[in-house]
Amino acid sequence: DQQVKQNSPSLSVQEGRISILNCDYTNSMFDYFLWYKKYPAEGPTFLISISSIKDKNEDGRFTVFLNKSAKHLSLHIVPSQPGDSAVYFCAGNTDKLIFGTGTRLQVFP
Amino acid sequence: DVKVTQSSRYLVKRTGEKVFLECVQDMDHENMFWYRQDPGLGLRLIYFSYDVKMKEKGDIPEGYSVSREKKERFSLILESASTNQTSMYLCASSLEAGELFFGEGSRLTVL
Numbered sequence: 001d002q003q004v005k006q007n008s009p010s011l012s013v014q015e016g017r018i019s020i021l022n023c024d025y026t027n028s029m030f031d032y033f034l035w036y037k038k039y040p041a042e043g044p045t046f047l048i049s050i051s052s053i054k055d056k057n058e059d060g061r062f063t064v065f066l067n068k069s070a071k072h073l074s075l076h077i078v079p080s081q082p083g084d085s086a087v088y089f090c091a092g093n094t095d096k097l098i099f100g101t102g103t104r105l106q107v108f109p
Numbered sequence: 110d111v112k113v114t115q116s117s118r119y120l121v122k123r124t125g126e127k128v129f130l131e132c133v134q135d136m137d138h139e140n141m142f143w144y145r146q147d148p149g150l151g152l153r154l155i156y157f158s159y160d161v162k163m164k165e166k167g168d169i170p171e172g173y174s175v176s177r178e179k180k181e182r183f184s185l186i187l188e189s190a191s192t193n194q195t196s197m198y199l200c201a202s203s204l205e206a207g208e209l210f211f212g213e214g215s216r217l218t219v220l
Binding site for chain 2 (some may be wrong): 006009034036041042044045046049089091096097098099100101102106
């Protein structure tokens with residue numbers, strides 16, 4: 001039972017443009033959501049989170065949007081930079097984190 | 110800064126061998142976790158622990174066990190390694206439920 005789904009395994013975006021990574025979930029009990037970023041041969045690092053009572057959270061170039069009625073969240077990166085090229089995981093939290101399958105973002109010059 | 114250290118970055122083992130993966134965190138976190146990462150499957154929770162001597166099964170505990178004798182140390186044990194346990198293993202810790210701090214990972218290859 002995949003409670004958190006990232007349906008796009010990869011995304012390619014030109015430098016300076018917006019990257020939009022999507023995530024769908026099925027568990028209505030998630031009380032907040034997190035995005036992690038992972039470079040090859042490194043552990044994931046926390047990027048940004050959003051409480052289930054909010055619909056938007058912004059931190060610099062990163063903004064996460066939550067649509068509870070659609071059970072959907074998205075991460076916007078603007079402007080995208082080559083250093084943003086990584087795998088991005090979304091996760092929902094109950095008593096533990098449930099991760100999605102990840103989206104590989106490639107930002108090209 | 111929180112530091113989570115995994116003892117081995119790369120291991121190669123043979124089928125049937127016993128494998129220990131060690132993880133140590135230095136921030137006095139109560140909670141510790143073991144995940145494995147596989148292409149197309151994301152991060153899957155193997156075991157977790159909210160206190161010393163305590164352990165809980167995650168989503169894929171079969172073929173694994175854990176040990177938490179001290180607060181800062183959480184070990185993952187493969188009693189008899191199999192080829193389908195070839196993977197990247199990630200240890201994490203957290204102060205409360207939620208934001209996890211991950212180690213750099215241990216890439217295990219079972220031949």
